[in-house]
Amino acid sequence: MIASYFGIDIHRILLVIIFSIFFIWLIKSNYGLRLYKYLIPFLIFFIFLIIIDIILGRGLRTFSYCHTFIYIIIFFNIFFLQQNKISAKILFNQSNTIFKVIIIFMLIESIILITGNFNFLQNIFSETGTSVVQGFRSYHNRFAQYYNLDFPGLNSLITGNQIASTLAVLSIIWFAPVYKFAPKKRSRNIWFIFSVILLIFSPTMTAVVLLLIAMIFLFFIIPISNKKIIKMIIPTLFTFFLVGNWSFKFIFLPLYTLSFETRGSLFYLSAFISPFKNYLSLPLMNILFGAQSLEFAHRYFFNEIGIIRLAMIIGLPLIIIIAVLISITFLKFISFYGNKKLQLLKNSPLLFDYRLYSFLALVNILIVFLWIISTFHYLIIFRLGVVQLIAFQFSICIFSIYKMEAILNNIHKSDPIYFTIR
Numbered sequence: 540m541i542a543s544y545f546g547i548d549i550h551r552i553l554l555v556i557i558f559s560i561f562f563i564w565l566i567k568s569n570y571g572l573r574l575y576k577y578l579i580p581f582l583i584f585f586i587f588l589i590i591i592d593i594i595l596g597r598g599l600r601t602f603s604y605c606h607t608f609i610y611i612i613i614f615f616n617i618f619f620l621q622q623n624k625i626s627a628k629i630l631f632n633q634s635n636t637i638f639k640v641i642i643i644f645m646l647i648e649s650i651i652l653i654t655g656n657f658n659f660l661q662n663i664f665s666e667t668g669t670s671v672v673q674g675f676r677s678y679h680n681r682f683a684q685y686y687n688l689d690f691p692g693l694n695s696l697i698t699g700n701q702i703a704s705t706l707a708v709l710s711i712i713w714f715a716p717v718y719k720f721a722p723k724k725r726s727r728n729i730w731f732i733f734s735v736i737l738l739i740f741s742p743t744m745t746a747v748v749l750l751l752i753a754m755i756f757l758f759f760i761i762p763i764s765n766k767k768i769i770k771m772i773i774p775t776l777f778t779f780f781l782v783g784n785w786s787f788k789f790i791f792l793p794l795y796t797l798s799f800e801t802r803g804s805l806f807y808l809s810a811f812i813s814p815f816k817n818y819l820s821l822p823l824m825n826i827l828f829g830a831q832s833l834e835f836a837h838r839y840f841f842n843e844i845g846i847i848r849l850a851m852i853i854g855l856p857l858i859i860i861i862a863v864l865i866s867i868t869f870l871k872f873i874s875f876y877g878n879k880k881l882q883l884l885k886n887s888p889l890l891f892d893y894r895l896y897s898f899l900a901l902v903n904i905l906i907v908f909l910w911i912i913s914t915f916h917y918l919i920i921f922r923l924g925v926v927q928l929i930a931f932q933f934s935i936c937i938f939s940i941y942k943m944e945a946i947l948n949n950i951h952k953s954d955p956i957y958f959t960i961r
Contacts, residue, residue, distance in 0.1 A: 554606050561613045573619050575937055581864050588856060604853055607938050610930030627895035628673050630935050638713050641706050642733050644696045649740055654692040682740055693741040698924040701917050704746035710734035720894035745916045749909050750940040761901050814847040829854035845918040865908055868936060872900045875943045891945050900939035903932040
């Protein structure tokens with residue numbers, strides 16, 4: 540909401556300032572720029588796409604959607620170059636603090652809305668038309684409607700509108716009491732409960748879908764979920780069931796009872812089918828590489844699928860390469876994790892760090908994956924604050940994988956970093 544408050548788009552301003560500070564720090568510290576070896580092909584591909592845009596006269600279109608990757612390079616290099624000072628526990632505490640701050644501000648926003656002070660927030664974060672974040676808005680709140688209460692849904696004071704329920708789901712994932720190697724703190728259970736309450740308080744279909752996907756990963760796919768400890772699993776399952784039951788009443792059930800004019804099932808059916816029809820009606824080159832022509836602008840208005848809207852603008856190459864990057868990162872984690880590797884470190888003093896890095900790597904890549912999946916509806920991943928948060932989480936993930944690899948290679952025998960720019 541900072542951009543809305545000042546009425547300016549500060550995306551590029553912030554990026555230039557941060558990169559300039561980072562570059563000066565590199566020079567003064569006599570450090571070289573480090574790149575994790577498996578990321579090099581992706582970086583080359585991004586640069587190639589930017590060059591193609593310039594050649595075709597599209598300006599820096601691809602770069603405008605790649606600020607996250609600049610921040611990833613910055614964060615990873617800070618972690619790597621300061622790795623003697625940065626531990627797994629420090630990274631865990633930093634992530635913990637970020638999610639706590641998000642929850643606190645959402646709770647404050649909830650109190651303001653419940654007490655009928657919506658206009659107070661709207662006056663502070665007004666609609667300017669010049670900011671990427673379009674001010675504080677009034678959203679339909681199915682929870683309030685169900686109980687005949689009079690207050691709108693959450694926005695998120697930090698990252699902007701249409702994102703609060705997604706942040707609540709991601710906080711649930713972070714604080715969920717189902718991980719083997721997360722530090723056992725009672726306070727995490729309290730923050731988990733707050734996250735669930737916030738999701739129930741302002742539920743959306745997007746958030747419910749993300750929650751269901753996360754549940755599948757937590758209980759059936761990711762290898763560090765602690766499925767055997769019943770006292771931890773049962774409360775979590777009960778909470779998820781409760782959220783799912785309420786979400787059915789607040790979200791899915793009304794779709795079958797409302798008409799097209801009142802945004803019922805026919806409305807959403809049309810809203811989710813028409814984007815595909817619009818996209819497939821484009822010329823082949825525009826399907827592959829996107830188009831910025833104004834003649835397609837009217838098709839964006841009735842487009843409930845964010846990823847299609849994004850494909851119309853930037854094309855498929857960048858979207859595909861991001862999907863491949865996340866998949867390879869997940870598979871790379873799997874290659875460095877397993878019971879045999881844990882046995883090798885059984886009597887090692889580095890076992891605690893290895894386990895905590897395992898938690899950081901997998902939970903953060905899951906959260907980044909959910910961020911990307913959220914584009915099936917809204918393009919919130921390009922919001923100021925979200926860009927930096929995704930970059931921070933992905934950087935922690937790849938740095939944790941690097942540290943896991945370094946620990947397995949006995950730290951100094953084989954360094955996973957082999958590409959340095961000076």
